[in-house]
Amino acid sequence: xxxxxxxxxxxxxxxxxxxxxxxxxxxxxxxxxxxxxxxxxxxxxxxxxxxxxxxxxxxxxxxxxxxxxxxxxxxxxxxxxxxxxxxxxxxxxxxxxxxxxxxxxxxxxxxx
Amino acid sequence: xxxxxxxxxxxxxxxxxxxxxxxxxxxxxxxxxxxxxxxxxxxxxxxxxxxxxxxxxxxxxxxxxxxxxxxxxxxxxxxxxxxxxxxxxxxxxxxxxxxxxxxxxxxxxxxxx
Numbered sequence: 001x002x003x004x005x006x007x008x009x010x011x012x013x014x015x016x017x018x019x020x021x022x023x024x025x026x027x028x029x030x031x032x033x034x035x036x037x038x039x040x041x042x043x044x045x046x047x048x049x050x051x052x053x054x055x056x057x058x059x060x061x062x063x064x065x066x067x068x069x070x071x072x073x074x075x076x077x078x079x080x081x082x083x084x085x086x087x088x089x090x091x092x093x094x095x096x097x098x099x100x101x102x103x104x105x106x107x108x109x110x111x112x
Numbered sequence: 113x114x115x116x117x118x119x120x121x122x123x124x125x126x127x128x129x130x131x132x133x134x135x136x137x138x139x140x141x142x143x144x145x146x147x148x149x150x151x152x153x154x155x156x157x158x159x160x161x162x163x164x165x166x167x168x169x170x171x172x173x174x175x176x177x178x179x180x181x182x183x184x185x186x187x188x189x190x191x192x193x194x195x196x197x198x199x200x201x202x203x204x205x206x207x208x209x210x211x212x213x214x215x216x217x218x219x220x221x222x223x224x225x
Binding site: 102 | 213
């Protein structure tokens with residue numbers, strides 16, 4: 001079983017739509033959950049960092065963690081063409097390891 | 113806003129040659145990491161470094177890889193004898209403390225011919 005699973009997409013939405021991106025993970029002991037945005041051939045850019053179940057909001061972005069279901073989500077409100085990128089979930093914090101374990105990424109296209 | 117920088121942005125080398133990839137982490141950060149991403153694949157952890165020692169490494173990080181903090185600002189990844197399969201984007205990351213957010217650099221694209 002893969003440690004982190006993420007639907008690769010692509011996900012195509014019209015400008016202004018609410019986008020929902022999701023990951024599942026296998027080990028309930030993971031403690032920290034991140035979302036990164038990656039433009040083509042660029043480095044991952046940290047969007048959200050959470051460590052507890054519940055919601056965390058930052059501008060148009062909301063990260064949601066459900067530890068009981070081992071499910072994490074990123075919601076983007078009022079999506080813009082500039083949001084078109086690959087979104088990576090990442091987890092860490094098990095067995096004293098802080099290496100990031102990444103999902104495969106979901107490619108998002110926001111159509112004008 | 114402080115950021116992680118990496119040089120060069122693109123390195124082309126021949127199989128069997130040594131390469132050194134350079135990174136300048138964010139200045140008050142104490143933990144440093146290297147990750148790589150083969151084209152079309154996941155970002156994979158290579159190694160983490162703290163207090164001038166490797167704190168964790170992956171199975172990928174074998175004897176042909178080494179890391180060093182040669183001075184107070186640079187953090188390097190050396191690949192001793194490159195192979196075709198080492199072609200990838202290599203990302204440096206840093207964090208202020210353990211379990212804190214990791215910030216990534218723009219990457220070095222390594223092409224081994």
